[in-house]
Amino acid sequence: MGGAEVSLEHLYKVFTMPEGKSSKLAQIEQHLSDNLAGFLSQHVVTSVKSLEQIEKNFAEYAVPEQPEFVSQHAANLLDKLVANSVNTYSPTFIGHMTSALPYFHLPLAKLLVGLNQNLVKIETSKAFTPLERQVLGMMHELVYGQSSDFYGTYLHSANHALGAFCSGGTIANVTALWVARNKALPATAQFRGVAYEGFAAGLQHYGYKKMGVLSSKRGHYSLSKSVDLLGLGREQLLTIDCPTQRLSAEKALSVGKQYQNEGNKILAIVGIAGTTETGHVDPLDELADVAQELGCHFHVDAAWGGATLFSRTYGKLLKGIERADSVTLDAHKQMYVPMGAGMVLFKDPNDSNAVRHHANYILRAGSKDLGATTLEGSRNGMAMMVYASLHIFGRQGYELLINQSIEKAKTFARMIQSNPDFELITAPILSLLTYRVNPEALQDKINRMPQLASALNLELDQLNVSIQKQQREAGKSFVSRTRLQTEKYNSQSITVFRVVIANPLTTELDLQNILNEQLTIAHKTKMWQKLCAKHKKAE
């Protein structure tokens, strides 16, 4: 350990002198450049060690005293970190929303760090500020399709913002609801507004007992963080059961009306365009009507599904999104940008002024400093990655990618349905689906005697948890699991495999292999043998 000199000369070299091409770090970089998939399959061990074992590599709690040589440290990183990371590029890892990225992001990441701009203010970002505003404008046009006059007026206006960039969908959702809250309790002649006087004074001034947010049970956990943070309280997140995986506009209206009749105020309805668990899209157009009737803000969480708008065919699934007051998008999901590229868009460019803040040394009034209307302060120039992607793919390129994901998910659903030992639970709307292993004999039995379903589902839950864990630990492929209410089983929650078809490199053969592997694992479990034996006998 140690060995590098503790001298300013050595440290200046670390700042100014690249390591030679034969150094360990340069070798890693070269390998990444030449063959990313090869690098990952060679260095990322996708399983083997338990978390407890890995933690032993990260047990030291004191800052190391002596400097290490860069090369020495690079070897360490490969060994301790990379070897125990997750191969998110792998076409057989279809359990999460993080997938392979296009190659050009690797050199761009280097350029981003080389430039190291700070987008909080013009002084440290210059061209990155208009670039970010342009990207927000392009996404705004995709969602809202306003006129050329509109964008001419607002795209670069110092007193307006079409949205805000942020690290991800959670901050985007928080920002949207923050804006909504401040707009719902605005200043009057007798009240300086919730932003100044606070939430309790705001409720009192307007005579509301409580303020709530409406969404389906499939709403993202960031909504719960938001209502906690904003002072509404988690109990005021009114989540509605949705065994169909879509929020019923009728139920939303009735819950909302009752809440308001009791002296409370609905702050916002949140429609979901692509739920995290099944990819379903709420009936956005109908929910816009409900929001109008309740007189509340309409927010659409399109973190996953927003990119579907690039597709002329499937974009229609999001009809009504153009009526949302605000929309959350994550470019690091279906736009294939590296982690950390969230956005919130506002239909009305004045809305961001509800959370405008100024400071003496920066964010001066009249400046174009982005930090004045973003929740975050200092931020990097991730907008460049989105900008590059929008140009390198173009709308038509993204359309192809979106279409092939959804169509591949449909193909996968057919594979599942054609195998009698699987049960498709939710068919793909966007490119997510859920299913489970359910032996043919059991499926027959449940069909004949539905009253047994509730007990059998408990056994099936155990079987499926066990298969998912074993497949993950084997390290060749990964599907995630979750628990879902379904109509078929009278709203009983069951454990299902959750699949996200996002990686363009995933083939039908990959998908077939994943199903085969699951059945192979299943057959070896005692649970399978017990279940099949028991239920065959019973016949």
Add this chain to the structure above:
Amino acid sequence: MGGAEVSLEHLYKVFTMPEGKSSKLAQIEQHLSDNLAGFLSQHVVTSVKSLEQIEKNFAEYAVPEQPEFVSQHAANLLDKLVANSVNTYSPTFIGHMTSALPYFHLPLAKLLVGLNQNLVKIETSKAFTPLERQVLGMMHELVYGQSSDFYGTYLHSANHALGAFCSGGTIANVTALWVARNKALPATAQFRGVAYEGFAAGLQHYGYKKMGVLSSKRGHYSLSKSVDLLGLGREQLLTIDCPTQRLSAEKALSVGKQYQNEGNKILAIVGIAGTTETGHVDPLDELADVAQELGCHFHVDAAWGGATLFSRTYGKLLKGIERADSVTLDAHKQMYVPMGAGMVLFKDPNDSNAVRHHANYILRAGSKDLGATTLEGSRNGMAMMVYASLHIFGRQGYELLINQSIEKAKTFARMIQSNPDFELITAPILSLLTYRVNPEALQDKINRMPQLASALNLELDQLNVSIQKQQREAGKSFVSRTRLQTEKYNSQSITVFRVVIANPLTTELDLQNILNEQLTIAHKTKMWQKLCAKHKKAE
């Protein structure tokens, strides 16, 4: 424009095939690798165009329809974006907190994108989760220096967190005050806690009229965002004048007591360890006493100054920080990590449970998913950059860097003081200082007739604004400017140059050149000529 094929085959290539070494993007990358400073000085034009001119490059509001070739786009980026960015690496850009980065971050940035982990949950981060927890532990040990038993128990405990990583100091400050608010209005037998029942119910249950946060006028604007967001209201950010640039503990106690005597509750005192404007450190030890007497949370915003703790010599300036309940740090400031590496630390590892959230498919109770206690959801693995830096510099390396920054700032202060046409306004405590151009004749006059200061300062403000702008526009160097209250001028706010000595590559010669340039600019202004003529005549 256009030209790339709209076909899945072409798109798959964009995912899987690196461009050849002769491509434009590969050339850019090679140049970055071989000679970063050369790349920046060749491609980053540090001035020339106005923002309005630059905006013309980013005026298109529709998503481009056709794909572009990567190389074509790379040329575009160089021309439109890089050419109009800010050279944050330049040793003569000493006006902000963003500076040169060590070389190893460039290849590491590529590795980060190549791995593209998502730290919200173990499933998509694996070793990155214990790594991030370790980095938080190391910074916790640096601040709080707890026992080896303490870290043995808490470093990797699923039910605790020593802090949270986040995109920057703003989210860190928000998180700290969120935790403080939820702890200040906890559950009782009759009340389910502010997180569940909301802020208005919390105030009512505990019988508080209002809840406020105390800091000096030099507090970061993120505090104002925080009290707005959390529902306290901006008027409940009680900021205290501080012509000495440090919060007076005595005044804080008296303001706090009066506020509480009126039926309100002080939620937290925020001490600043390195103000954004002058680098002063509040009397943390005394403020800890005040917090104790008022019975409130003590938060220290050490986004800038926290790294001073690496230095045995200057770390003592932060005495009392170890008594803070929470501390904000930004590794992208004096730890020389790329933008986007903020942290909040909690003295008590239970504190983060005040904002713990779970969800069905991730963040399950008992899991080590980091997203359960962070404000953000999906996040990238920036912790790797901090981890690498801690190892490659070591404590001793950081100590040298911190020491040389502060000592260089002191040298710069002496240069300013030795030139009769400059006036040092705030001497460096950490490595920031402020000063202004003030012609010798005027300084004499003000010394003899202090009653004239207030009027003359208005003229000097204009002169200094004009010099700062001209220097910025000339593009060779950059100092920022701000407005400050000072003791010397009876709390009158004056315009000053603000300098941050962070870049290790800045030399004394660079600093001398900056002063010379400012005087050359000054001499050419009509204002200088007028001022000197007028006040010489008057004698």
